[in-house]
Amino acid sequence: MAENDGYTIIGAGPAGIASAVNLSKHGYNVTLLEAAPRLALKPCGWGIPLPGTLPFKIPEESILKHIDGASLYVDGKHALDYTGNNLGVIVDKRVMLEELAREYGLEVRYKSPVTPSKLKSLSRKENLVIATGVPWYKGETINAVQIHLKTSTSWGEMFEFYFDSDIIGYYWVFPLDRNTVKVGVGGFRDAKTLRLLLSKFIKKDSRIRGSTPISPLEGAKLAVGGIIPSEDILAVGEAIGSVFPLTGEGIRPSMIIGYEVGEALARGKDPVQAIKKSSVYWKVSLQRRILEGVKKLAPKSRADFLRSLNPEVIIRVGLGDFTKASLLRLALKSPGSLSKILKSFIHTS
Numbered sequence: 001m002a003e004n005d006g007y008t009i010i011g012a013g014p015a016g017i018a019s020a021v022n023l024s025k026h027g028y029n030v031t032l033l034e035a036a037p038r039l040a041l042k043p044c045g046w047g048i049p050l051p052g053t054l055p056f057k058i059p060e061e062s063i064l065k066h067i068d069g070a071s072l073y074v075d076g077k078h079a080l081d082y083t084g085n086n087l088g089v090i091v092d093k094r095v096m097l098e099e100l101a102r103e104y105g106l107e108v109r110y111k112s113p114v115t116p117s118k119l120k121s122l123s124r125k126e127n128l129v130i131a132t133g134v135p136w137y138k139g140e141t142i143n144a145v146q147i148h149l150k151t152s153t154s155w156g157e158m159f160e161f162y163f164d165s166d167i168i169g170y171y172w173v174f175p176l177d178r179n180t181v182k183v184g185v186g187g188f189r190d191a192k193t194l195r196l197l198l199s200k201f202i203k204k205d206s207r208i209r210g211s212t213p214i215s216p217l218e219g220a221k222l223a224v225g226g227i228i229p230s231e232d233i234l235a236v237g238e239a240i241g242s243v244f245p246l247t248g249e250g251i252r253p254s255m256i257i258g259y260e261v262g263e264a265l266a267r268g269k270d271p272v273q274a275i276k277k278s279s280v281y282w283k284v285s286l287q288r289r290i291l292e293g294v295k296k297l298a299p300k301s302r303a304d305f306l307r308s309l310n311p312e313v314i315i316r317v318g319l320g321d322f323t324k325a326s327l328l329r330l331a332l333k334s335p336g337s338l339s340k341i342l343k344s345f346i347h348t349s
């Protein structure tokens with residue numbers, strides 16, 4: 001490696017930072033060009049399930065809460081409680097990204113947007129990685145909105161999910177600390193409808209009704225169309241759809257893909273092949289296939305389908321916590337339609 005070898009990464013979100021962390025570990029200089037005046041400005045629930053599956057340790061000072069379980073409701077009815085130590089963490093995403101940047105000596109240039117026309121003119125030769133998130137993504141997106149509230153209720157250590165078969169999406173309640181929660185909804189509706197649905201949801205729940213907003217209601221698009229690697233210009237993270245389509249979880253998959261691309265670049269390997277070989281790639285592809293099946297069902301059948309699933313199948317498939325071998329076992333525990341998708345996926349991938 002020449003002394004002045006280096007990379008420029010456009011976008012300092014989880015994916016860009018993760019690529020930079022690994023390139024920096026390999027001794028490269030990395031500069032991140034970030035459009036925003038600070039990190040993690042984009043709306044996000046800050047929930048990271050299974051943090052142990054990340055290729056590096058989440059900085060301790062960024063962890064707001066350890067999550068030990070999840071509750072799932074389907075169209076207002078309780079469907080399952082799942083407990084598992086260290087199921088996830090809630091992080092202060094800004095602190096997490098800033099700490100990683102500090103620890104690995106990354107240079108982040110704030111207020112440095114790269115214009116769309118400049119982005120289009122860039123080529124892979126220039127040691128560049130695009131990590132600009134969903135605006136770059138070419139696949140299907142949904143809307144998601146959320147609000148951060150201070151409540152008089154004390155919160156435990158559970159993620160709460162309220163699936164709504166009408167919008168093919170869910171409401172989430174994520175406790176950040178003892179008295180604050182992030183409450184949001186994502187699904188196949190326009191942002192205005194989701195805002196109305198979220199305010200109805202909040203009014204129905206006595207634990208959050210009348211709470212004080214800590215930040216205003218905010219929203220963004222979310223990539224749910226699966227990973228579409230870009231062949232002409234190297235991109236990582238949500239920019240290529242590195243998000244689990246069934247859950248909208250994007251921090252962990254974007255960081256894993258970002259890190260793996262950093263590894264491929266550092267070792268002189270083809271980064272697009274690295275993306276296609278990543279376990280995240282095929283797990284996201286499987287979830288996308290299931291989502292396509294679920295979209296074809298009538299709302300009532302969607303709810304019945306979700307209620308008919310074995311809790312372990314929901315958790316493992318939802319969190320991408322499976323291997324090819326364990327998928328076969330999960331297929332045997334699944335109802336006919338899902339079992340068929342899982343088995344055909346095992347054979348074709």
Ligand SMILES: Cc1cc2nc3c(=O)[nH]c(=O)nc-3n(C[C@H](O)[C@H](O)[C@H](O)COP(=O)(O)OP(=O)(O)OC[C@H]3O[C@@H](n4cnc5c(N)ncnc54)[C@H](O)[C@@H]3O)c2cc1C
Nearest residue numbers: 011013014015035044045046047113114133237238250251
């Ligand atoms: C409401 C909502 C809640 C969510 N909650 C969760 C959750 O709880 N857990 C989870 O895992 N995922 C969640 N997600 C998804 C998650 O936020 C994203 O998938 C993840 O942040 C993607 O990381 P990224 O680095 O690829 O992109 P981003 O986080 O979008 O980062 C891209 C960065 O690039 C910068 N940028 C953009 N354009 C340019 C440009 N032209 N020049 C320079 N810089 C640029 C942006 O300012 C940004 O900092 C949520 C999404 C939404 C919308």
